Amino acid sequence: MSKNVYFFGNGRADGTAEMRNLLGGKGANLAEMTNLGIPVPAGFTITTEVCTAYYQNNRQWPAGLEEEIRENMKKVEAAMGKGFGDVNNPLLVSVRSGARVSMPGMMDTILNLGLNDETVQGLIKSSGNERFAWDSYRRFIQMYSNVVLGADHSKFEAIIEEKKKERGVTLDNELTAEDLKDLVAQYKAWIKANLNREFPTDPWEQLRGAINAVFLSWMNPRAITYRKLHKIPEEWGTAVNVQAMVFGNMGDNSATGVAFTRNPSTGENVFYGEFLINAQGEDVVAGIRTPQEISLAASQQWAKENGISEEERKAKYPSLEEYMPECYQQLLELRKKLEGHYKDMQDIEFTIENRKLYMLQTRNGKRTGQAAIKIAVDMVEEGLIDKKTALLRVEPEQLDQLLHPMIDPKAKVTIVGKGLPASPGAAVGQVVFSAEDAERWHEQGHKVILVRTETSPEDISGMHVAQGILTARGGMTSHAAVVARGMGKCCVAGCGEAVVDEANKKVTINGHVFKEGDWMTLNGSTGDVILGQAPLVEPEIAGSFQTLMTWADEVRTLQVRTNADTPHDAKVARDFGAQGIGLCRTEHMFFGPEPERIKAVREMILAEDGEARKKALSKILPYQKADFIAIFETMKDLPVTIRLLDPPLHEFLPHDRKGQEEMAKEMGIPVEKVIEKVNALSEFNPMLGFRGCRLGIIYPEIFATQVQAIFEAACALAKKGQKVVPEVMIPLVGTTGELQKIREYSVKVAEEVMAREGVKLEYLIGTMIELPRAALIADQIAEYADFFSFGTNDMTQMTFGYSRDDAGRFLPTYVEQKILKDDVFQKLDQEGVGQLLEIGLTKGRATRPNLKVGICGEHGGDPSSIEFCHKIGMDYVSCSPYRVPIARLAAAQAELKNPRRK
Numbered sequence: 001m002s003k004n005v006y007f008f009g010n011g012r013a014d015g016t017a018e019m020r021n022l023l024g025g026k027g028a029n030l031a032e033m034t035n036l037g038i039p040v041p042a043g044f045t046i047t048t049e050v051c052t053a054y055y056q057n058n059r060q061w062p063a064g065l066e067e068e069i070r071e072n073m074k075k076v077e078a079a080m081g082k083g084f085g086d087v088n089n090p091l092l093v094s095v096r097s098g099a100r101v102s103m104p105g106m107m108d109t110i111l112n113l114g115l116n117d118e119t120v121q122g123l124i125k126s127s128g129n130e131r132f133a134w135d136s137y138r139r140f141i142q143m144y145s146n147v148v149l150g151a152d153h154s155k156f157e158a159i160i161e162e163k164k165k166e167r168g169v170t171l172d173n174e175l176t177a178e179d180l181k182d183l184v185a186q187y188k189a190w191i192k193a194n195l196n197r198e199f200p201t202d203p204w205e206q207l208r209g210a211i212n213a214v215f216l217s218w219m220n221p222r223a224i225t226y227r228k229l230h231k232i233p234e235e236w237g238t239a240v241n242v243q244a245m246v247f248g249n250m251g252d253n254s255a256t257g258v259a260f261t262r263n264p265s266t267g268e269n270v271f272y273g274e275f276l277i278n279a280q281g282e283d284v285v286a287g288i289r290t291p292q293e294i295s296l297a298a299s300q301q302w303a304k305e306n307g308i309s310e311e312e313r314k315a316k317y318p319s320l321e322e323y324m325p326e327c328y329q330q331l332l333e334l335r336k337k338l339e340g341h342y343k344d345m346q347d348i349e350f351t352i353e354n355r356k357l358y359m360l361q362t363r364n365g366k367r368t369g370q371a372a373i374k375i376a377v378d379m380v381e382e383g384l385i386d387k388k389t390a391l392l393r394v395e396p397e398q399l400d401q402l403l404h405p406m407i408d409p410k411a412k413v414t415i416v417g418k419g420l421p422a423s424p425g426a427a428v429g430q431v432v433f434s435a436e437d438a439e440r441w442h443e444q445g446h447k448v449i450l451v452r453t454e455t456s457p458e459d460i461s462g463m464h465v466a467q468g469i470l471t472a473r474g475g476m477t478s479h480a481a482v483v484a485r486g487m488g489k490c491c492v493a494g495c496g497e498a499v500v501d502e503a504n505k506k507v508t509i510n511g512h513v514f515k516e517g518d519w520m521t522l523n524g525s526t527g528d529v530i531l532g533q534a535p536l537v538e539p540e541i542a543g544s545f546q547t548l549m550t551w552a553d554e555v556r557t558l559q560v561r562t563n564a565d566t567p568h569d570a571k572v573a574r575d576f577g578a579q580g581i582g583l584c585r586t587e588h589m590f591f592g593p594e595p596e597r598i599k600a601v602r603e604m605i606l607a608e609d610g611e612a613r614k615k616a617l618s619k620i621l622p623y624q625k626a627d628f629i630a631i632f633e634t635m636k637d638l639p640v641t642i643r644l645l646d647p648p649l650h651e652f653l654p655h656d657r658k659g660q661e662e663m664a665k666e667m668g669i670p671v672e673k674v675i676e677k678v679n680a681l682s683e684f685n686p687m688l689g690f691r692g693c694r695l696g697i698i699y700p701e702i703f704a705t706q707v708q709a710i711f712e713a714a715c716a717l718a719k720k721g722q723k724v725v726p727e728v729m730i731p732l733v734g735t736t737g738e739l740q741k742i743r744e745y746s747v748k749v750a751e752e753v754m755a756r757e758g759v760k761l762e763y764l765i766g767t768m769i770e771l772p773r774a775a776l777i778a779d780q781i782a783e784y785a786d787f788f789s790f791g792t793n794d795m796t797q798m799t800f801g802y803s804r805d806d807a808g809r810f811l812p813t814y815v816e817q818k819i820l821k822d823d824v825f826q827k828l829d830q831e832g833v834g835q836l837l838e839i840g841l842t843k844g845r846a847t848r849p850n851l852k853v854g855i856c857g858e859h860g861g862d863p864s865s866i867e868f869c870h871k872i873g874m875d876y877v878s879c880s881p882y883r884v885p886i887a888r889l890a891a892a893q894a895e896l897k898n899p900r901r902k
């Protein structure tokens with residue numbers, strides 16, 4: 001006969017950590033902790049096989065199970081020095097489920113089992129606390145009746161409410177022992193009247209009922225749905241853990257607490273924890289009483305910060321180190337043992353019952369980004385883990401917290417609305433509703449938050465001076481989101497609850513009205529919109545951050561470049577370790593600081609013929625050349641990919657009457673002419689319209705001018721001795737013809753410039769692959785491309801047929817309803833879009849085996865997408881400057897998980 005029940009207690013367990021399938025996750029952990037010599041309240045685990053047999057056997061227990069349980073209960077009684085059903089010194093137990101994988105809250109739990117009218121007297125004696133004993137008893141009846149007898153929870157709540165009314169109190173804890181005793185009688189009467197049975201008084205009958213209820217809860221609708229969603233097979237079954245209850249609320253010799261083996265917010269290697277005397281676990285979490293520090297030093301520090309004298313501290317809030325020194329010493333030893341075993345920072349829960357310490361739980365502790373890095377690096381230095389483990393232990397996304405100001409986690413804030421966390425960090429400022437107002441307020445020394453329905457390239461200057469940006473429309477790759485991330489600026493996008501009234505300069509969010517000049521705080525890491533000025537903290541970049549990045553660079557095989565359009569962004573990215581620019585969007589330069597830039601662009605757009613266009617372009621040329629010189633200089637010898645003009649031309653014209661009038665005045669033409677041009681350029685689907693290389697086919701002089709500027713800049717620097725290898729990138733190519741033509745004239749311009757300047761440069765002309773067709777015919781395209789860069793923003797848009805700027809209306813619901821796993825503009829859709837990347841890369845390299853391939857869509861900064869890019873064999877990813885460290889770590893993790901290096 002196989003073993004059905006596994007004991008744990010008194011430093012020895014029948015099971016082991018490896019027996020997860022048989023004992024469930026919780027049972028295996030309890031066994032593991034016990035075997036480590038951690039004082040866990042004794043108990044036993046009924047195996048998952050019994051659950052399966054129970055269902056196969058018409059919901060009957062297998063032969064011999066009852067005897068096994070009784071034998072094990074004897075061991076528990078011996079370990080705890082109490083008796084199950086003993087009226088003088090009763091052992092109470094908890095009965096809990098525990099599947100192979102955790103299914104939080106899906107199945108049932110019963111606490112305080114073993115109480116009846118006799119044993120409750122024993123509990124009063126052993127605890128010396130009558131109220132506690134009756135409260136435990138009434139909670140048990142309530143829980144048991146609900147879980148095992150199927151009574152509606154609310155019936156009991158109604159009885160309590162009635163009692164409170166009768167006694168003229170509002171809170172449960174204001175009821176006296178007498179009241180609770182009376183509630184027990186009322187509960188039992190209710191059960192008899194409504195369920196036609198007595199509440200079971202025999203502890204063994206109680207136990208049988210509870211075990212069956214846990215088995216049955218494996219098949220409750222919640223659990224079934226959870227299993228379906230998480231692909232957990234029904235045959236696995238659940239184990240049942242029966243464990244001695246211990247009480248931290250048995251008087252002043254009892255306590256309960258939580259602790260971290262290291263500081264979870266800074267990572268500092270100090271024991272960090274809190275406890276409460278005469279309390280239950282939930283009291284610590286609930287925050288009703290002030291918990292006390294475990295260690296003396298922390299307690300003194302706390303008193304100092306709160307202006308509490310040493311006498312008062314000692315009398316009212318002593319540390320555990322002073323109050324129960326022997327338990328404190330034991331905890332210190334356990335801390336060392338746990339870290340030595342689990343090789344990670346642990347989050348522990350403990351209870352002290354009559355000066356005896358019990359551990360209830362230990363698990364890897366949650367931590368901030370800063371702590372994650374420090375702990376990982378420290379543990380390598382302490383010899384606990386190796387570098388590889390350290391690199392895999394830090395979530396790349398967590399680094400983000402170190403790269404932007406944050407809202408003080410201790411601050412209480414009022415959240416009025418929620419949008420997409422489009423660009424992380426926090427921003428506090430006064431609300432303005434246009435780019436001009438942003439600039440004006442900024443000049444007057446104000447900090448502003450720019451609120452727009454959506455942003456366009458015209459808003460760049462306003463975005464630049466704003467602390468943060470809030471938009472009502474648009475997704476994670478909307479203009480506002482992309483530009484804000486590029487600037488490292490906080491942005492909450494697509495806040496559907498925000499009604500922006502730009503004309504009247506106000507925004508209404510869930511009933512809160514913000515007028516121009518009102519204070520607002522944005523949390524770009526969570527998408528929260530907050531009332532007023534929340535306090536911010538500057539993140540600290542610790543030395544271990546640098547160490548971890550160095551280790552990442554030693555490991556990774558994927559290069560990390562950046563998307564940068566200005567020397568400032570380029571410099572930030574370089575400082576963060578970028579190995580080049582993977583995408584320089586030239587259009588943003590047209591909105592640069594000097595008004596002549598946009599004026600010249602507008603002249604070019606209004607031009608009636610090629611000659612006029614060339615004339616306007618010749619005014620743009622020196623600006624572009626200066627921009628490129630500055631960027632090449634910043635990047636020094638690192639590669640720079642410059643993309644030729646991509647957006648539709650109407651984006652450079654004003655769309656409101658006021659702007660159009662201003663433009664007409666400035667250019668000395670009638671306003672009708674401007675309006676006529678705006679109308680002529682308007683498109684039904686601008687994203688599918690006259691943009692990208694299509695501009696370069698219809699107006700070759702535009703691209704030719706840009707190429708000329710690039711090569712003149714490169715030659716100027718080459719003459720000064722700098723090595724420059726320009727990489728010219730053609731956007732939105734879908735046919736070989738487009739690329740062939742543009743390449744041809746670009747080469748001609750490049751050669752002419754170099755001949756004129758007397759400089760010979762190495763250079764590359766490549767293309768973006770951002771249309772599905774381009775990926776499918778990538779072998780032909782590669783004939784004319786020296787490199788490929790996947791523009792996955794457009795590729796995602798074009799593959800799904802979701803407009804990048806409008807998807808915010810439905811994508812969140814798609815994710816909520818699990819139609820899509822993630823926002824596909826944030827995380828690459830590996831299943832669909834990923835196939836196109838793989839096809840594109842494979843076909844491209846079939847033509848040119850050494851073809852350099854990268855990605856420059858927003859996905860280039862997303863860890864799971866980076867792992868995919870690594871796996872399919874890309875050479876580099878390119879992401880916004882503030883994501884470069886994240887990408888470096890993600891690339892290292894990708895290499896560790898899927899080594900390319902032999």
Ligand code: PEP
Binds near residue numbers: 583791794856
């Ligand atoms: C892309 O489409 O992925 C891309 C990088 O280009 P843009 O976002 O400028 O269209």
Ligand code: MG
Binds near residue numbers: 791793
């Ligand atoms: Mg694109």
